[in-house]
Amino acid sequence: METRSATAAAVTTKTFVWVWVALLAMTVVEVLLAYFHVPLLIMLTALMGLSVIKGSLIIAYFMHLKFERFSLFLTLFPMLVFCILLLFIFMPDSFRLMEMRPR
Amino acid sequence: MAEARTETWTATWSGGASPFAMNSKKLGMWLFIISDALTFSALLVAYTYLRLATPNWPTPFHFSPSILFASLMTFVLLSSSLTMVMGVHSMNHGRRRSAVGWILATMAGGAAFVLLHATEWRHLIVEEGVTPFANPWNEPLFGATFFALTGLHMTHVIVGVIYLGVIAIGVGRGKFKPEDVEVSGLYWHFVDLVWMFIFPLVYLMSVHI
Numbered sequence: 001m002e003t004r005s006a007t008a009a010a011v012t013t014k015t016f017v018w019v020w021v022a023l024l025a026m027t028v029v030e031v032l033l034a035y036f037h038v039p040l041l042i043m044l045t046a047l048m049g050l051s052v053i054k055g056s057l058i059i060a061y062f063m064h065l066k067f068e069r070f071s072l073f074l075t076l077f078p079m080l081v082f083c084i085l086l087l088f089i090f091m092p093d094s095f096r097l098m099e100m101r102p103r
Numbered sequence: 104m105a106e107a108r109t110e111t112w113t114a115t116w117s118g119g120a121s122p123f124a125m126n127s128k129k130l131g132m133w134l135f136i137i138s139d140a141l142t143f144s145a146l147l148v149a150y151t152y153l154r155l156a157t158p159n160w161p162t163p164f165h166f167s168p169s170i171l172f173a174s175l176m177t178f179v180l181l182s183s184s185l186t187m188v189m190g191v192h193s194m195n196h197g198r199r200r201s202a203v204g205w206i207l208a209t210m211a212g213g214a215a216f217v218l219l220h221a222t223e224w225r226h227l228i229v230e231e232g233v234t235p236f237a238n239p240w241n242e243p244l245f246g247a248t249f250f251a252l253t254g255l256h257m258t259h260v261i262v263g264v265i266y267l268g269v270i271a272i273g274v275g276r277g278k279f280k281p282e283d284v285e286v287s288g289l290y291w292h293f294v295d296l297v298w299m300f301i302f303p304l305v306y307l308m309s310v311h312i
Binding site: 011013016017020023024027030031033034035037040043044047048050051054055058059061062063064068069071072075076079080083084087088090091093094095097 | 122124125130133137140141144145148151152155156174178181182184187188189192285289293295299303304306
C-alpha cells in the first residue's frame with residue numbers, strides 16, 4: 001500500500017498544472033467548435049471525443065487512478081463502460097420517433 | 104518471459120487483506136462514484152435521446168453571454184479541481200495548513216460555480232420564461248431535462264462544498280488523515296468530470312449563433 005501512495009505523492013505539482021492547462025485548452029477548442037457552428041454530427045463526435053479525453057485525464061491524474069492497482073481499474077471501469085453502452089440501445093428509437101412525427 | 108507474466112498477474116490480482124491496496128473509505132467512494140456515474144449517464148443519454156427525437160429542439164444559448172458564461176463556469180470548476188489536487192498533495196506531504204488553504208480555495212471555486220449557475224438559471228427562468236414544465240418554444244421537455252440535469256449536478260456541487268467544509272475543519276483541528284482529504288478530493292473531481300460532459304452536450308450542442 002505504501003508503494004502506491006508513495007508513487008502518487010511523488011508526482012510533482014508541475015504535472016497537475018500541465019493537466020489543468022491541457023483541460024483548459026481542450027475546453028477552448030470545444031467552445032470554438034460551437035462558435036464556428038460545424039455540422040452537427042462532426043460537432044457531436046468531436047465534443048464527445050474531447051470530453052472522453054478530458055474525463056480520462058481527470059480520472060488518471062487528478063483522481064490518481066493511474067497510480068492505483070490495475071485491478072481497481074479492471075474491477076470498476078469495464079463494467080461502467082459496458083452499462084453505459086447498454087443505455088445506447090435505445091438511441092436508434094429516437095430517430096424512429098422523429099420520422100413518425102407529423103410534418 | 105513466462106516468469107515475468109506470472110509476476111504481472113500476481114501483482115494485479117494479489118489478494119490478501121487489501122486486494123486493491125487501499126483503505127475501505129477510498130474504495131467506498133470509488134464504488135459510490137461509479138454508481139453516481141451511471142445515474143448521470145442515464146440522464147445524459149435520456150437528454151440526447153430527446154434532443155435527437157425532437158426536430159425543433161430549442162437553442163436558447165446565445166454565444167454571448169450564455170456560452171461565455173458557461174465557459175467561465177467550466178474554468179472555475181476546472182481550477183477548483185486543480186486547487187483540490189494541490190490540497191491532497193500538500194496533505195500527503197504533511198503540510199496541514201497549506202492543505203486547509205487549498206481546500207478553502209476549492210470551496211470558493213465551488214461557491215462561485217453555484218452563484219454563476221444560479222445567475223444563469225435566473226436569466227432563463229425570469230427573462231426567457233423557461234420552467235421545468237413550459238417554455239416559449241413549446242418544447243416542455245427542454246426545461247424538464249435541462250433543470251433535472253443541471254439541478255442534480257448543482258446539488259452535487261453544493262453537497263461537495265459542505266463536505267469540503269467539514270474536511271477543512273477536521274484537517275485544521277488535526278483530526279483527519281491524508282486519506283480523508285484524498286477521498287473528498289475523489290468526490291470533487293467526479294463533480295468536475297460530470298460537468299465536462301454536461302457543458303458540451305447541454306450548452307454547446309444548443310448554441311444559437
